[in-house]
Amino acid sequence: MSSDSTPEKQFKIAKKLLQDGVEGDKQAAKRAHEKLLKLRETQPHHALIEAYYGSSLALLSRDAVKLVEKEEKALESLEVLNQAVEMDPNxxxxxxxxxxxxxxxxxxxxxxxxxxxxxxxxxxxxxxxxxxxxxxxxxxxxxxxxxxxxxxxxxxxxxxxxxxxxxxxxxxxxxx
Incomplete structure (x- = not known):
């Protein structure tokens, strides 16, 4: 198993991609979301991964063309971020x-x-x-x-x- 495949390394990469997405790179935002989705599946009780996943949904909402998709992704983002705060409020x-x-x-x-x-x-x-x-x-x-x-x-x-x-x-x- 290479060091690139560790969850910690994948999370670090996803965070960097998310930051690139925040700065306007739509492809990076999509890639961050994909990585965070996989991490979330393997570590379902990891509050920080949950929060970054929620943030990635917000970027997908921002970049969506259809209004319905924007709304759905934004609402899902809020739900996931609220869940992350419930998991680790401090x-x-x-x-x-x-x-x-x-x-x-x-x-x-x-x-x-x-x-x-x-x-x-x-x-x-x-x-x-x-x-x-x-x-x-x-x-x-x-x-x-x-x-x-x-x-x-x-x-x-x-x-x-x-x-x-x-x-x-x-x-x-x-x-x-």
């Missing part, structure tokens, strides 16, 4: 994935900004308890996403409050 990567997916769904149809707010607030609360929980770069990303989630949910005052918190904690940097 896993930060799962919370970040679910929050990020919810942030990109149309609020007028899915009403998922509240879930994104819950997940990003969860991450920031844990960071307040342990400053090593997130890197500074991760905190900036979470704050930006939380601000956007509040904006999407129709709460511009809270969005502005979070943006101000970000600005006061982290003055603008070139890598942002």
């Amino acid at each position: 896993e930060k990567e799962i919370r970040f994935l679910r929050g990020s997916v919810c942030l990109h769904l149309p609020e007028s149809y899915f009403y998922s900004s509240s879930i994104a707010i819950e997940d990003f607030t969860f991450l920031l609360d844990r960071y307040q308890q342990d400053s090593n929980y997130l890197t500074h770069k991760q905190v900036r990303r979470v704050l930006r996403k939380l601000s956007k989630a509040y904006q999407n949910s129709g709460n511009p005052a809270k969005a502005n409050e979070v943006s101000q918190r970000l600005a006061s904690m982290y003055p603008k940097k070139k890598d942002d």
Whole structure:
């Protein structure tokens, strides 16, 4: 058995493909979904694989041509991501994935900004308890996403409050 066929190696490859899919590579998104589907079948109780599988469904939804398929994949994505959080509610990567997916769904149809707010607030609360929980770069990303989630949910005052918190904690940097 080659090292390329280990579940850990396949998961690493799938995560890289998923990231390429997030950046717009539709073929990579499909390949990530296929790999994650296989991993999910062999490791059905692995919460992180479940979360990445849910994220891959969100990309398939994004890239679908037919409206019905977009809706079905998005709903399935939310269901799978919710299941991943139920399996491991304290896993930060799962919370970040679910929050990020919810942030990109149309609020007028899915009403998922509240879930994104819950997940990003969860991450920031844990960071307040342990400053090593997130890197500074991760905190900036979470704050930006939380601000956007509040904006999407129709709460511009809270969005502005979070943006101000970000600005006061982290003055603008070139890598942002």
